[in-house]
Structures are given as structure tokens and as C-alpha cells.
Amino acid sequence: xxxxxxxxxxxxxxxxxxxxxxxxxxxxxxxxxxxxxxxxxxxxxxxxxxxxxxxxxxxxxxxxxxxxxxxxxx
Numbered sequence: 001x002x003x004x005x006x007x008x009x010x011x012x013x014x015x016x017x018x019x020x021x022x023x024x025x026x027x028x029x030x031x032x033x034x035x036x037x038x039x040x041x042x043x044x045x046x047x048x049x050x051x052x053x054x055x056x057x058x059x060x061x062x063x064x065x066x067x068x069x070x071x072x073x074x
Contacts, residue, residue: 004048006053009054010054010057011025011027011053011057012028012031013026014026014047016044021039021041022035022036022039023036023043023044024070032069034067035067035068036061037065037066038065038066039061043060046060047060
């Protein structure tokens with residue numbers, strides 16, 4: 001999975017695996033990495049292109065897809 005670095009105070013990086021429909025997000029404030037399963041590809045593209053990705057995350061991703069915390073950095 002290729003991660004994209006974000007210039008965002010909430011999101012440090014994010015990536016998407018279309019074959020597994022898995023979204024991975026690394027949060028800037030605490031270094032936590034979360035994976036979200038069964039995320040449709042159009043949600044990934046909408047998330048990436050949204051002018052406020054943190055708002056899109058809270059409204060359309062968090063709590064809508066199975067999630068798991070992978071690791072904490074730092």
C-alpha cells in the first residue's frame with residue numbers, strides 16, 4: 001500500500017488498498033495508525049479530494065467501517 005503524506009494537522013498520512021478495500025490512516029497528533037476494512041474505493045477518492053478531510057473522516061468513515069488500531073509511533 002502506498003501512503004500519501006498529508007499537510008493536515010489531524011492526518012499525517014493515508015493509503016488505500018483497492019484489492020482488500022482497506023484504508024489506513026496515520027494520525028498526526030499521536031502517531032496512531034488505524035485500518036478500516038470494507039471501505040469502497042469511491043470513499044477513498046472522496047476522502048482524498050475533500051477540502052476538509054478530517055471532517056469527511058468524522059462524517060463518513062469513523063464508525064461506519066470495521067476498524068482496528070495497528071500501532072503507535074513515538
